[in-house]
Amino acid sequence: MKVAMLTSGGDSPGLNAVIRGAVLNGTIRYGAEFVGFRFGWQGLLDEDMVPLERHDVRGLSKQGGTILHTSRTNPVDASNGGAERIQAMFDRNGIDALIAIGGEGTLTAAHRLSESGLNIVGVPKTIDNDLDATDYSFGFDTAVEIATEAIDRLRTTAESHQRCMVVEVMGRHVGWIALHAGLASGAHAILIPEFPQSLEQICDWVHQAKRRGRAPVVVVAEGFTMENMQAAHSHKGLDTFNRPRLGGIADVLAPMIEDNTGIETRSTIIGHIQRGGVPSAFDRVLSTRLGMAAADAVMAKHWGQMVAVKGTDMTTAPISLATANLKRVPLQRYDESRLLFG
């Protein structure tokens, strides 16, 4: 059996460990052969293939990035011309199945191609942890750890200067990283896309922390939007937006908080460092197991399924379930975190 793999979309710590887990399990237990498409769907389009033998995946459990490289090439483009074209290419190269490691776009394409008869198994990849049907996705734990360490550092500066600090973490559509890093670092406010807040509420949280003698720390997901954003803007006038150094929502929020509370406020965007580098031990174990489970799923011909973790067990789920809904932070979890904002 000959199995192809590809990694698609943004970097996520653990990608290499997934590749290693699949190749070692597939070759040693099942005697399968592996190849990798380079640069995600682009490599599938271009038939840009490399062999993946046992010695190619040595030492990969702890290595950040992906040896197969990745791209944001749209899988829809790749499947352009339909499943037939891809199947023909697979036949030409003797490929029996594809393990597609990627986010929502990749999994949606994988689902569609699978329905058209291609032998595909998915591995969910989202640093934001927003894919349903798996408790955690790899890379998320590393991102939370890095964000938490950064907030720990920012906090001492905030306290030395008795400033408020607004810290932006990743999370375009969901607030899992902000929720966990905020809880872990003892933030005084956590702002996430799922639950818009008014400027008044935010400033109230800041005031409360200040009154208890703390330097307020606000953790905000990049996708957060304020309730009545329009109103908030007009309240302060356009001037708020004429300030320099606007890079993200944290940069928008900081001057608003300063203007409304009178507390000196700075912003920091943690940025790309959340998604690169050596994975945490948790993510290394999770991705290794997901990779091994993907090889198992291929051998069991679980086409159209993706591997997932439920509790401490590896499992599989229809890709369609995973992509049907974004996994949002539920109200109960957010309310729980609000209790700690003090």
Place this chain on the structure above:
Amino acid sequence: MKVAMLTSGGDSPGLNAVIRGAVLNGTIRYGAEFVGFRFGWQGLLDEDMVPLERHDVRGLSKQGGTILHTSRTNPVDASNGGAERIQAMFDRNGIDALIAIGGEGTLTAAHRLSESGLNIVGVPKTIDNDLDATDYSFGFDTAVEIATEAIDRLRTTAESHQRCMVVEVMGRHVGWIALHAGLASGAHAILIPEFPQSLEQICDWVHQAKRRGRAPVVVVAEGFTMENMQAAHSHKGLDTFNRPRLGGIADVLAPMIEDNTGIETRSTIIGHIQRGGVPSAFDRVLSTRLGMAAADAVMAKHWGQMVAVKGTDMTTAPISLATANLKRVPLQRYDESRLLFG
């Protein structure tokens, strides 16, 4: 309502976050009052109590150790004279319930005292992750992370010298830390108490790694014992045990491996650093949530229950279930890890 807490047994990163989570949730949501017994059951014996108010738990989510201190005082001694004596002391001090944070001994005592009518809720604490009824216990993730980072470091030295390195991690009765740290660091053999191995098998794994050009890394849990240990000894004679610097099983194994394989072999015991210091973000979140859940369980009068995590949810389970059996590494997980030993 007045709630007492105590922390008992060995240090585990996240103890302070549990205390903070319980106190914040209990005081803010339920208006309860909290006190802490110092030095575990010893403090309960001595009525050595301190108030735990909101400001006492500030900044604790990331702080290692336990502000209540701990001891290995036997809870059986503490409950000596029976539940009546403790109940009388509770009455004298207006204490309505106890949150006991501890391992098997503490939870067993808590169960018994609860059956005698005391209002007790348990929080499982075991760095070894060996308590049933919870997916993970706090401190385990931090221990695995520290062990993994240490093995990463040891590995470069092993490779520079082309030596075999035997690394001992914690795990007296179960091998979870060894399994996860071994997987995360790409060990060539993982030796755990659940599955004794012969010296021949161990040396075979070492040889295989060496043949593939690697410096073999053997991760061993402190509680591992060799199959036919006696035979192994007599094979080499007493001399093996006359070597200096025997501190743990790693120190016993290393010269045996060297003698049998002819490969220079060194041992390292990672030791206490696995259980102290700043908790990982994962453990901070887990312990904060367990602490909050403990306060919820007290308010719901779930006496005799302990809080636990199942998947991503907080839950409760009868303490008796958690202590009935040690949570051992199942054969399937160990077999899975053996595939990667290459």
Place this chain on the structure above:
Amino acid sequence: MKVAMLTSGGDSPGLNAVIRGAVLNGTIRYGAEFVGFRFGWQGLLDEDMVPLERHDVRGLSKQGGTILHTSRTNPVDASNGGAERIQAMFDRNGIDALIAIGGEGTLTAAHRLSESGLNIVGVPKTIDNDLDATDYSFGFDTAVEIATEAIDRLRTTAESHQRCMVVEVMGRHVGWIALHAGLASGAHAILIPEFPQSLEQICDWVHQAKRRGRAPVVVVAEGFTMENMQAAHSHKGLDTFNRPRLGGIADVLAPMIEDNTGIETRSTIIGHIQRGGVPSAFDRVLSTRLGMAAADAVMAKHWGQMVAVKGTDMTTAPISLATANLKRVPLQRYDESRLLFG
């Protein structure tokens, strides 16, 4: 003898260790008494003083921030009305000497006040390492370590996507952090304020790295300016500057590099995390020793001097020497680093 201390200006890891070193050495060896002004020169203006006894400085060697807090209050304002006013306040409070921990502004004021007869000793504080007369200033090593770890992480993402990454580190007037973090992380270009470069040169370095198969990493100090910046702009037209998310020089450079090389380019600003949190062991030792040396200098009545490190020795130097010139990266060091840009 009664000694006052203050910390002024931006946070720098090691401030607390300086305070601890001075207080322990001063109280134990010399029997002196210590007080601290809170919030830098502002506290001196307001006579906002706290006692600094032995137990107040416990455990401070590893703690980030400053227990005395800091502010950017201008020391010139503080000395407003002249040295007489301050001397009168010192007399009123029985203060015999001041240890002023701060950057160029603080040291310049300290020099002037010292010339007017006040008993002042300085401790140089600059995360940028730009003060002359000392080999290293505390906080710099920590900043370089944090920046280097961040670049290590960013690099794997750059390589996965085969992108160019522009990373901005601190350094308003000098490029020491960029030079050291760039060397440590193997950057393909290091851009510092001391040596403006043309866009052509920068793009040439990027191209060279790309040609050798690397994902180019450009490390830029916040104070870097391009040679012929004007020309560079007009070359691309205003459009370059209409892009969103402009936060620093890295955000300006990234699109220019992308436009000129055709290589996808991203920017990251590491920001405030470089100056907060737990100091590196190097900085803890350096600041402890500087603090102890400051107490020695006070007892030796070395007024107008600041403490410094030369090689492995503590020494003192006239403050005027330290502030006469910015300590810039010399051409020879920059040329040396250019050799490694490949």
Place this chain on the structure above:
Amino acid sequence: MKVAMLTSGGDSPGLNAVIRGAVLNGTIRYGAEFVGFRFGWQGLLDEDMVPLERHDVRGLSKQGGTILHTSRTNPVDASNGGAERIQAMFDRNGIDALIAIGGEGTLTAAHRLSESGLNIVGVPKTIDNDLDATDYSFGFDTAVEIATEAIDRLRTTAESHQRCMVVEVMGRHVGWIALHAGLASGAHAILIPEFPQSLEQICDWVHQAKRRGRAPVVVVAEGFTMENMQAAHSHKGLDTFNRPRLGGIADVLAPMIEDNTGIETRSTIIGHIQRGGVPSAFDRVLSTRLGMAAADAVMAKHWGQMVAVKGTDMTTAPISLATANLKRVPLQRYDESRLLFG
């Protein structure tokens, strides 16, 4: 010009960065050719050589270990038969000079071979920082950082249990690692080979810390010996030495302290993790510069010299000076540290 390199003796973080620095500087600036002997002097004996081109040293600045591997093969054996034999081998292979990276043994041999007419330049390698004529040796900063982080962790456990903790760090003949890690972590006693102490003095330091409410932390270098060790032993009888788990001086000291102070005491040996893995940024910069300086020294024909750092400058010194005396911790530095033992 063709230059050979070898790395000899124990692993030290930064070895690869030295190799990279020398190769890049030598090939790019001087157009030299490089080869490496594998496994130290053993490779020179065996003519086990590999080419070292520019692409062979890519990404090495942050990689632990040594790509040339190392061994403890005695350089005296290697030069057996005299300089003539080696010179003949050099001639046979067209080798013009040797850069020998190693400790006292290697440098002593290098000096002797150099006096016999071989073209040799040395690079000092000692994790213990015990070579004279250089302010710091690479690897030392990383070792201190790792030891300090470990002590930080051990401290929280000591405090939770109110125990005394004895921590053993590297340092066979000198106490630099113990001194710096002890200062950085705020140890209550630092015990180093240079200054034997009596058991009474050690226990007195432990008692003093305990009286001030701290959990005493004793940092001891592996080469420390007690004053009147014999007397101390007989005082307690042989029983002290019949205890299990004796691995190092920390294991000997801990029960003695416990017996004499009545304070529960545990020991930990940090061990090999101090010398492996990713180098600190400081060590990456230092080793890169030393490597570059070694290539400069070869080109300048500074035979019999070793490269060194003095303050912030690279320099060279006769190897004979560096090996004439061990660089010991001077009394003044030790006395300074004793002031902080509280």
